[in-house]
Amino acid sequence: MSVGAITAAVICGILLLFILILVLRALFCKNKNSGSEFEKTEHRSPEAEERISAAISFPTISQVREEDVDWAQFEKFEQFLQDAYPNIHSKMVKKVISGHALTFFLPGSDPSLEPIAMLAHQDVVPVTPGTEKDWTHPPFSGENDGEFIWGRGALDMKNHLIAVMEAAESLLAVGFAPKRGLYILLGCNEEIVASEHSSAKAIAQYLQDAGVRLKCVVDEGGGVIPLKVKKIIDKTLVGIGVAEKGYLDVELSVEAKGGHSSAPPAHTALGVLSKAICRIEKHPYKAKMPSFIYDMLNIVGKDVKSFPLRLITCNMWLFRPLISYVMGKIPAAASVVRTCTAVTMCSASTAPNVLPQRARAVLNMRLMPGVSVQDAMMRLKKIIRDDRVNLKVLKANEAPPVSSAETDTYKLAAKLLGEGCSDRTVAPYIVMGATDSRYYSRVCDEIYRISPFETEVSLLLTTHGTNERLPVKSISTAIKFFRDFIQMRTAY
Numbered sequence: 001m002s003v004g005a006i007t008a009a010v011i012c013g014i015l016l017l018f019i020l021i022l023v024l025r026a027l028f029c030k031n032k033n034s035g036s037e038f039e040k041t042e043h044r045s046p047e048a049e050e051r052i053s054a055a056i057s058f059p060t061i062s063q064v065r066e067e068d069v070d071w072a073q074f075e076k077f078e079q080f081l082q083d084a085y086p087n088i089h090s091k092m093v094k095k096v097i098s099g100h101a102l103t104f105f106l107p108g109s110d111p112s113l114e115p116i117a118m119l120a121h122q123d124v125v126p127v128t129p130g131t132e133k134d135w136t137h138p139p140f141s142g143e144n145d146g147e148f149i150w151g152r153g154a155l156d157m158k159n160h161l162i163a164v165m166e167a168a169e170s171l172l173a174v175g176f177a178p179k180r181g182l183y184i185l186l187g188c189n190e191e192i193v194a195s196e197h198s199s200a201k202a203i204a205q206y207l208q209d210a211g212v213r214l215k216c217v218v219d220e221g222g223g224v225i226p227l228k229v230k231k232i233i234d235k236t237l238v239g240i241g242v243a244e245k246g247y248l249d250v251e252l253s254v255e256a257k258g259g260h261s262s263a264p265p266a267h268t269a270l271g272v273l274s275k276a277i278c279r280i281e282k283h284p285y286k287a288k289m290p291s292f293i294y295d296m297l298n299i300v301g302k303d304v305k306s307f308p309l310r311l312i313t314c315n316m317w318l319f320r321p322l323i324s325y326v327m328g329k330i331p332a333a334a335s336v337v338r339t340c341t342a343v344t345m346c347s348a349s350t351a352p353n354v355l356p357q358r359a360r361a362v363l364n365m366r367l368m369p370g371v372s373v374q375d376a377m378m379r380l381k382k383i384i385r386d387d388r389v390n391l392k393v394l395k396a397n398e399a400p401p402v403s404s405a406e407t408d409t410y411k412l413a414a415k416l417l418g419e420g421c422s423d424r425t426v427a428p429y430i431v432m433g434a435t436d437s438r439y440y441s442r443v444c445d446e447i448y449r450i451s452p453f454e455t456e457v458s459l460l461l462t463t464h465g466t467n468e469r470l471p472v473k474s475i476s477t478a479i480k481f482f483r484d485f486i487q488m489r490t491a492y
């Protein structure tokens with residue numbers, strides 16, 4: 001046998017072995033599970049349902065201009081909470097911050113242990129004017145038709161707020177005396193993006209000033225979503241948000257002399273600005289899969305049923321760059337693997353025959369963890385390469401640090417949400433929107449975004465939209481999650 005033939009045989013052998021490994025992994029890779037299904041709390045909870053309906057009936061609507069907010073509604077809501085939760089109000093220390101943010105604190109028996117914090121926000125987004133008639137039930141009715149509770153805030157997040165209150169109230173009613181302290185922190189303006197007056201920021205500052213460090217923070221985000229795609233996957237996917245994106249609004253502007261449009265220069269202010277916008281769109285961030293998304297796809301991939309697909313999803317170690325690349329090409333998936341930029345606003349001259357003296361555009365950017373506001377601004381300057389274009393930060397929030405999926409807190413939450421059950425897959429993931437929890441990174445390392453309400457994707461899409469509604473059968477299980485989590489995480 002010639003040397004060439006031996007080399008070819010060795011290469012073929014290695015290749016075959018490699019393919020065999022891929023096939024074996026595709027055939028046998030599985031998430032460990034106990035063989036038993038997740039135990040949902042089947043019974044309904046009429047009192048909790050009533051209180052979620054009642055909470056929705058207060059239009060605690062956020063407004064960009066603080067002076068436009070109807071604070072009387074927040075005061076009525078505060079009174080409602082006081083009447084509905086007597087144990088919380090008599091056994092926990094209440095403090096109002098920033099006018100209407102409500103904080104409750106139950107000290108633990110061991111002051112050397114850092115307290116935990118359960119977050120929620122009281123405010124909701126407005127109903128888009130003109131769409132009220134499209135609602136099956138009026139948006140602030142809190143109508144419960146036996147299947148759903150309808151209304152603004154049903155999913156974001158009067159449901160979550162009330163479930164946390166129900167959990168704490170029921171624990172306190174039976175003499176709950178934890179080792180670790182418990183905070184319940186209810187902000188009042190979460191829906192105003194990057195607000196200078198964020199009540200969550202004020203609460204976090206208050207805690208920091210008081211020298212408080214928190215063991216963990218649990219806020220909204222994540223989800224419990226049944227995923228049924230014929231022959232591909234049939235599992236309930238539970239996402240625990242370990243990260244969220246940063247937020248950046250940038251103004252681009254170009255100043256020019258202006259004048260009559262009958263004697264125009266080669267490029268008007270708007271022309272110069274347009275070129276800058278084109279360059280920005282031509283240079284999107286490269287898709288790069290962060291480790292927590294890799295972990296998530298790795299876990300979910302093992303639950304995929306179809307064999308040819310499993311060759312890829314069970315061999316993420318090999319296909320990671322390819323999957324990142326493909327995800328980067330699909331707009332809905334791209335946001336998970338890269339910093340996104342959208343040109344959203346533009347203005348220039350006020351008349352067709354007047355040269356613009358100033359052209360202005362606004363970019364909205366969502367920054368991946370690890371990309372700072374400063375990095376993003378420097379990159380924009382580099383891409384635009386034109387000194388005539390001025391850049392200014394309008395609003396910014398850095399992406400908070402990523403929380404570990406290896407902590408006791410994460411493991412406890414994952415277990416309570418069904419990790420190890422045959423019908424559930426629990427995985428870490430990134431929250432696309434911003435939550436109040438981002439402000440707490442100054443006092444806490446373990447921040448998790450969890451929504452324990454089982455909800456179909458189509459229903460989740462009603463959040464902030466028309467016919468927002470919560471399945472009533474998801475409520476008891478969610479309350480049980482909060483109750484168990486509070487009880488167990490404060491016990492040691």
Ligand SMILES: [Zn+2]
Nearest residue numbers: 156157190220
């Ligand atoms: Zn929210």
